[in-house]
Amino acid sequence: MRSMTHKLDNNPHTGSMGYTDENNKIPAAAISTEHADLLIEKLKAKPDLSIVLNLNCKTLADKPSYNVVAEIKGSTNPETVIVVGGHLDSWDIGEGAHDDGAGIVHSIEVLRLILANGYKPKHTIRIVLFMNEENGNRGGKGYAAWVKERNEKHLMALESDAGGHTPRGFGISANDTQFKAISNYRRLLEPYGCHMFVKSSWGGGVDINPLKLDPDQTINPDMILLGFMPDGQRYFDFHHAKSDVFENVHKRELEMGAGSIGALVYLVDKYF
């Protein structure tokens, strides 16, 4: 696989390989854009070129792991939850600073901003730092099962898993009435450039999408899922690559993302 970046560099971008029952399980490897170009040149010169790749990856036995959950109890509707989350796990070639350290910081910042501003939320504001997004989504599925077990009502779930770049808006998976109501807050975020409110059918993020599935696995159209949309131009410069490190996250862009998410959570909590 040629790596997904606009850059020409020597950083392979890793990821998952999925199989269906009908297909042969062919091995796959990620190669950098420079090496992909090199391979194309070599193949042009010698179409019957053969190469040997030694792949030593393997799946180890499962180990127990955990989501991390924190919340501020709602003052008037504590039984209804607004959840904001990102995921703790990352690919081991980098630090996972954008994917999804940024989402973790965004989530923690939402609670910090509420406390720092002395705001008493009406609903319970919860953050979930999910485990195992990259490799099976057992954190996301586990949280959805936990919520059903406790028979909790969620007003909204929001995920930040698209990096720590300048905020641009939100992908919104909701019914038409809900989408229209949330879109009313668009103009308030417009001065900060976070005003692309895009209707999305697919959900808000891998970790929170299971919340939209009813027990029989049908989609609940009334569950509101939001995906934070930062500027995406640089995302694949870092995604699943060794360049996804702390120094490639811009402090102010990260803070603006947290502020935008925090503002939307406040608006939904107070006015929705």
Place this chain on the structure above:
Amino acid sequence: MRSMTHKLDNNPHTGSMGYTDENNKIPAAAISTEHADLLIEKLKAKPDLSIVLNLNCKTLADKPSYNVVAEIKGSTNPETVIVVGGHLDSWDIGEGAHDDGAGIVHSIEVLRLILANGYKPKHTIRIVLFMNEENGNRGGKGYAAWVKERNEKHLMALESDAGGHTPRGFGISANDTQFKAISNYRRLLEPYGCHMFVKSSWGGGVDINPLKLDPDQTINPDMILLGFMPDGQRYFDFHHAKSDVFENVHKRELEMGAGSIGALVYLVDKYF
């Protein structure tokens, strides 16, 4: 002067010092944010601290230099000009890649995009690569004088001098009717995130602002000046510093800026 960046680094950001007749000409020097913090600490520990700075800067004698002008003649209104520009000069501690190499590339790209798309503009589309923006603006003043000498009519002047970052919109200095007309194109650029159309009183950029001055130096409210507004979060990480180098400009963000400016020039040429 503490340097204008959100970063803590060791790159002094240089710039100009201006004097009025009423004030003493005190010397000034730019120091990095790290050194400014260090100085604060030292001053706290020893309020009567004295330091010695040896400044060896001086103003050399003038040398002749030139603006670079290129244009595509208009097919139906060749006598009316739409001008797009940036400036060629930069501070010598870096390469001037963002300030204003990006504006130069944006300008050249506007002509290239018109040719590549086979579009025949109604008005003359001209690019001006200005000289001496940073230190006296004689390129901008010279161009305005040249335009008056030739008695040319300008439909619009647009400057890109805010870096090569992701496009966000345009600052627009125009009368109310003109601003309203240009704002009609906003929704066409909205899908690309370049839709902050902000009314500006101050002009569009140092190089083009002299075009708005009548011969008696009063402001002509009907001269349309636009300033390209890219995302500004990273601008002062590079501005007038040794970090303003080629590798800190993102190719795709730069291309998107050129596309946005080119699209607006096309819309103004065809529909204004």
